[in-house]
Amino acid sequence: xxxxxxxxxxxxxxxxxxxxxxxxxxxxxxxxxxxxxxxxxxxxxxxxxxxxxxxxxxxxxxxxxxxxxxxxxxxxxxxxxxxxxxxxxxxxxxxxxxxxxxxxxxxxxxxxxxxxxxxxxxxxxxxxxxxxxxxxxxxxxxxxxxxxxxxxxxxxxxxxxxxxxxxxxxxxxxxxxxxxxxxxxxxxxxxxxxxxxxxxxxxxxxxxxxxxxxxxxxxxxxxxxxxxxxxxxxxx
Amino acid sequence: xxxxxxxxxxxxxxxxxxxxxxxxxxxxxxxxxxxxxxxxxxxxxxxxxxxxxxxxxxxxxxxxxxxxxxxxxxxxxxxxxxxxxxxxxxxxxxxxxxxxxxxxxxxxxxxxxxxxxxxxxxxxxxxxxxxxxxxxxxxxxxxxxxxxxxxxxxxxxxxxxxxxxxxxxxxxxxxxxxxxxxxxxxxxxxxxxxxxxxxxxxxxxxxxxxxxxxxxxxxxxxxxxxxxxxxxxxxx
DNA sequence: GTCTATATGACGATAGAC
DNA sequence: GTCTATCGTCATATAGAC
Numbered sequence: 001x002x003x004x005x006x007x008x009x010x011x012x013x014x015x016x017x018x019x020x021x022x023x024x025x026x027x028x029x030x031x032x033x034x035x036x037x038x039x040x041x042x043x044x045x046x047x048x049x050x051x052x053x054x055x056x057x058x059x060x061x062x063x064x065x066x067x068x069x070x071x072x073x074x075x076x077x078x079x080x081x082x083x084x085x086x087x088x089x090x091x092x093x094x095x096x097x098x099x100x101x102x103x104x105x106x107x108x109x110x111x112x113x114x115x116x117x118x119x120x121x122x123x124x125x126x127x128x129x130x131x132x133x134x135x136x137x138x139x140x141x142x143x144x145x146x147x148x149x150x151x152x153x154x155x156x157x158x159x160x161x162x163x164x165x166x167x168x169x170x171x172x173x174x175x176x177x178x179x180x181x182x183x184x185x186x187x188x189x190x191x192x193x194x195x196x197x198x199x200x201x202x203x204x205x206x207x208x209x210x211x212x213x214x215x216x217x218x219x220x221x222x223x224x225x226x227x228x229x230x231x232x233x234x235x236x
Numbered sequence: 237x238x239x240x241x242x243x244x245x246x247x248x249x250x251x252x253x254x255x256x257x258x259x260x261x262x263x264x265x266x267x268x269x270x271x272x273x274x275x276x277x278x279x280x281x282x283x284x285x286x287x288x289x290x291x292x293x294x295x296x297x298x299x300x301x302x303x304x305x306x307x308x309x310x311x312x313x314x315x316x317x318x319x320x321x322x323x324x325x326x327x328x329x330x331x332x333x334x335x336x337x338x339x340x341x342x343x344x345x346x347x348x349x350x351x352x353x354x355x356x357x358x359x360x361x362x363x364x365x366x367x368x369x370x371x372x373x374x375x376x377x378x379x380x381x382x383x384x385x386x387x388x389x390x391x392x393x394x395x396x397x398x399x400x401x402x403x404x405x406x407x408x409x410x411x412x413x414x415x416x417x418x419x420x421x422x423x424x425x426x427x428x429x430x431x432x433x434x435x436x437x438x439x440x441x442x443x444x445x446x447x448x449x450x451x452x453x454x455x456x457x458x459x460x461x462x463x464x465x466x467x468x469x470x471x472x
Numbered sequence: 473g474t475c476t477a478t479a480t481g482a483c484g485a486t487a488g489a490c
Numbered sequence: 491g492t493c494t495a496t497c498g499t500c501a502t503a504t505a506g507a508c
Contacts, residue, residue: 018491037364039275043484055486056492064484123422126362128273171419172437172444178422179415186359186414201408208408212444254473278501291504292474300502475508482501490493 022060024050026074029067033117038126043067065130068121073136075118080139082111087150097159097214100150102206105177109202110193112181119185123178144170161215169213176205258296260286262310265303269353274362279303301366304357309372311354316375318347323386333395333450336386338442341413345438346429348417355421359414380406397451405449412441 028049033041043064047054061067086107094100112119120126122140151170154160160169184191184198193199264285269277279300283290297303322343330336348355356362358376387406390396396405420427420434429435 021491037275037362039273039362040364042482044482052491053493054484055494058485059491120360120362123418124356124360124362125422126273126275126356126360128276168437171434172441175412175415175419175434175437175441177415178418179411179413182359182414182418183411186361198407198411201404201411205408205411208444208448212447257473279503280501288473289475290502291476294503295473473508475506477505477507479504480502483499484497485499486497487495488493489495490491 030117038120068130069133069136072132075122076139080143083143109181113184161213266353274356304366305369305372308368311358312375316379345417349420397449
């Protein structure tokens with residue numbers, strides 16, 4: 001019948017405090033991986049930078065692999081959220097397939113090159129013995145499904161060829177986006193998205209892709225979504 | 237004045253024996269990295285599999301990083317040699333830019349997906365603190381220069397647009413080849429080049445690339461190198 | 473060139489006191 | 491939830507005998 005004594009914080013407050021500590025561990029882990037490599041993460045170094053002793057970390061993570069899994073989950077959720085926002089917004093705002101494709105893929109590539117640690121953990125699997133759990137991986141699956149759904153919508157708008165399955169067109173586009181990200185991070189990791197020697201090739205690659213996969217607009221499409229005539233293939 | 241005693245082998249023979257041991261170390265190191273990850277290589281495990289003790293390895297490599305450097309050099313030289321052969325042969329045999337581009341890039345991607353360990357070491361740098369020496373890196377530089385030179389030759393043959401620098405066109409093409417390699421190794425590393433879900437997209441990507449960067453053949457070009465009319469952009 | 477012995481240290485993880 | 495103490499393992503690397 002009495003209120004919670006001050007020395008025993010309410011469960012939700014304790015929970016929140018715990019979550020804050022977990023976030024701090026993840027932040028510091030990312031910092032360490034940025035300098036020592038993804039596989040160079042060590043619990044001792046995390047504890048040292050937090051000003052605690054290594055065994056205390058086991059209150060929050062049962063093992064080092066569990067920490068990697070939490071990092072994977074965090075990265076997958078972040079990129080999912082960023083892309084879900086971009087997909088949704090551009091579905092409303094895009095005036096052409098070129099507009100849609102450039103904006104969303106620039107968002108994706110910018111995230112990857114500005115989060116190289118997550119990018120390596122999520123896409124390159126450099127940690128021996130670590131495989132992400134199904135829960136951690138789920139946002140990545142959702143992101144792909146949403147992206148394919150948007151490509152289908154593009155086909156229905158008449159912005160995209162519909163004689164090829166949306167899955168295949170999307171697969172080809174992932175080759176481009178992952179190629180730009182990979183080349184930029186491998187060859188010039190210190191260049192920003194704006195000045196990168198590979199990221200700056202993106203507009204040209206979008207144009208190439210649309211010349212191949214873009215559909216000629218019907219008059220109805222033009223009326224609904226504006227003039228996209230510039231996308232039409234030039235005769236050589 | 238006397239011949240070399242049997243217990244003191246001639247210097248060249250000793251040298252050869254030494255080189256054989258070095259090659260064995262490299263072979264076993266690759267085996268270990270294939271299962272334990274590139275960063276999971278350990279000298280103790282190498283020694284165990286060779287049936288020797290860890291200190292004996294220091295006769296051949298002064299440090300673990302030196303071993304990584306030798307592995308990098310070996311991989312860079314291998315892919316250089318494979319590609320130099322392909323470039324040279326296709327310069328003579330190719331009947332079209334499509335023919336040239338598909339064959340050489342298939343060679344490159346096949347090497348990468350069938351040598352995932354070297355591919356990670358050369359392109360993803362997963363080892364904390366390791367940077368390849370200039371000598372080890374040299375074949376990679378030579379390979380890029382040769383490839384750009386071939387693209388220039390393609391421009392002179394009239395197979396490739398010459399209103400864009402060969403360097404830029406080649407950069408765009410590396411985005412495609414590294415994208416296919418990266419996606420295939422990340423998402424389905426156990427699929428072969430022939431049946432891979434991304435590698436099998438290569439012909440379509442070649443077609444897309446040529447639709448954008450291919451040049452219309454002049455009559456003289458056709459006379460010299462055969463009919464390439466099929467590469468001409470279709471009117472939509 | 474190979475060995476034994478050893479220096480030196482990090483690592484992940486657990487037990488149990490407070 | 492944090493600590494001390496510790497276990498067990500493995501690592502790279504060196505010294506010096508044979």
